[in-house]
Amino acid sequence: EIDIRSEFKDSERVRAFELRIKRDVERLGSEVHIMEFCGGHTHSIMKYGIDELLKGYVRFVHGPGCPVCVMPMQRVDLAIELAKLPNTILCTYGDLLRVPGSGRKNLLNLRSEGYDIRMVYSCLDTLNIAQENPKKEVIFFAIGFETTTPQTAVLIQKAKMMGLKNLSVVSNHVITPAAIQHILNSPEMREIGKVRIDAFIGPGHVSVIIGTKPYHYFAEEFQRPVVISGFEPVDIMQSVYMIIRQIMEKRAVVENQYTRFVSYEGNLKAQKLVSEVFELRKEFEWRGLGLVPYSALKINKRYEDFDAEKRFSVDLPKPKEHPSCICGKVIRGVALPTECKLFGTVCTPSNPIGSCMVSSEGACAAYFKYKKL
Numbered sequence: 001e002i003d004i005r006s007e008f009k010d011s012e013r014v015r016a017f018e019l020r021i022k023r024d025v026e027r028l029g030s031e032v033h034i035m036e037f038c039g040g041h042t043h044s045i046m047k048y049g050i051d052e053l054l055k056g057y058v059r060f061v062h063g064p065g066c067p068v069c070v071m072p073m074q075r076v077d078l079a080i081e082l083a084k085l086p087n088t089i090l091c092t093y094g095d096l097l098r099v100p101g102s103g104r105k106n107l108l109n110l111r112s113e114g115y116d117i118r119m120v121y122s123c124l125d126t127l128n129i130a131q132e133n134p135k136k137e138v139i140f141f142a143i144g145f146e147t148t149t150p151q152t153a154v155l156i157q158k159a160k161m162m163g164l165k166n167l168s169v170v171s172n173h174v175i176t177p178a179a180i181q182h183i184l185n186s187p188e189m190r191e192i193g194k195v196r197i198d199a200f201i202g203p204g205h206v207s208v209i210i211g212t213k214p215y216h217y218f219a220e221e222f223q224r225p226v227v228i229s230g231f232e233p234v235d236i237m238q239s240v241y242m243i244i245r246q247i248m249e250k251r252a253v254v255e256n257q258y259t260r261f262v263s264y265e266g267n268l269k270a271q272k273l274v275s276e277v278f279e280l281r282k283e284f285e286w287r288g289l290g291l292v293p294y295s296a297l298k299i300n301k302r303y304e305d306f307d308a309e310k311r312f313s314v315d316l317p318k319p320k321e322h323p324s325c326i327c328g329k330v331i332r333g334v335a336l337p338t339e340c341k342l343f344g345t346v347c348t349p350s351n352p353i354g355s356c357m358v359s360s361e362g363a364c365a366a367y368f369k370y371k372k373l
């Protein structure tokens, strides 16, 4: 039996791709700028030192692919205000608990003040919580890219089947291709010299669900190669090599390096499930990117009884970012975490000031862990 992880961690294969990449970039005559959209790839690139290995040949521009990082302040404030409603249990995934809201407080601070805020590993855990607490309102604050949306859809369908009246969901599920298209359309991309992205490493886990199909439009429209990649060092090196080959051959298409998990169509069953419960929002605000059209999902009419945004109304404070936090720029790929004056001193993973330092997929957290500055 082959150990798939060691096969994709093999240092000789990494070295072979390194030599080929460097040879071809020398022939191209200039450094290639590649945005890895997904925070999981940022983490792997830092962990295995791939950025250092290819320094001067490939520049990795870190993208917005970390669901906690892209939550705008207003959505964090929404979670905080919902948690303060009387007789309420607010449930969410662990990372969100540590993202500061406008008043610099996070959900963990609120919990220490006595509010009932619970971390869940699976959103389906909220079904039990709702059943065990029939006199309380249980709100699940759902975040995530296309990878976690099907599970939230299952939760909502099950809650309906079980006739649960005290469980509702805030949907913050966001959509990857819309964000990539928005980045390619941004003024910073058009302004020569400000930021340059020659190609994309496409997200692996997201593409297991949505397939490679949705990326074809902007590979062609914006003439940028896209290679869907796995997360091991050999995966990333091979994906970079596939991109360099496309650039050399003056092609801009979608290629799939992660064929062991990703197909052209994706997981059709999961896609159907999502379309039964959700519909597109006209626009949604992303931290760093602003309002992005058709980039997130809301609960559709058939399941609106489970939509916490329709069931509860709260007053939100005016969003107030820390004046020195440059998360927005980091997310857009126009600044490195180390350019932030709070990095590693005032802002650390144990005391995050901005969202990019919270999750292990955030660029600031990855730099803090692996750059050892």
Ligand code: SF4
Pocket (backbone or CB within 6 Å): 324, 325, 326, 327, 330, 337, 340, 341, 342, 343, 344, 347, 348, 352, 353, 354, 355, 356, 357, 364
């Ligand atoms: Fe924001 Fe902290 Fe990153 Fe600076 S280091 S950009 S404060 S998250």
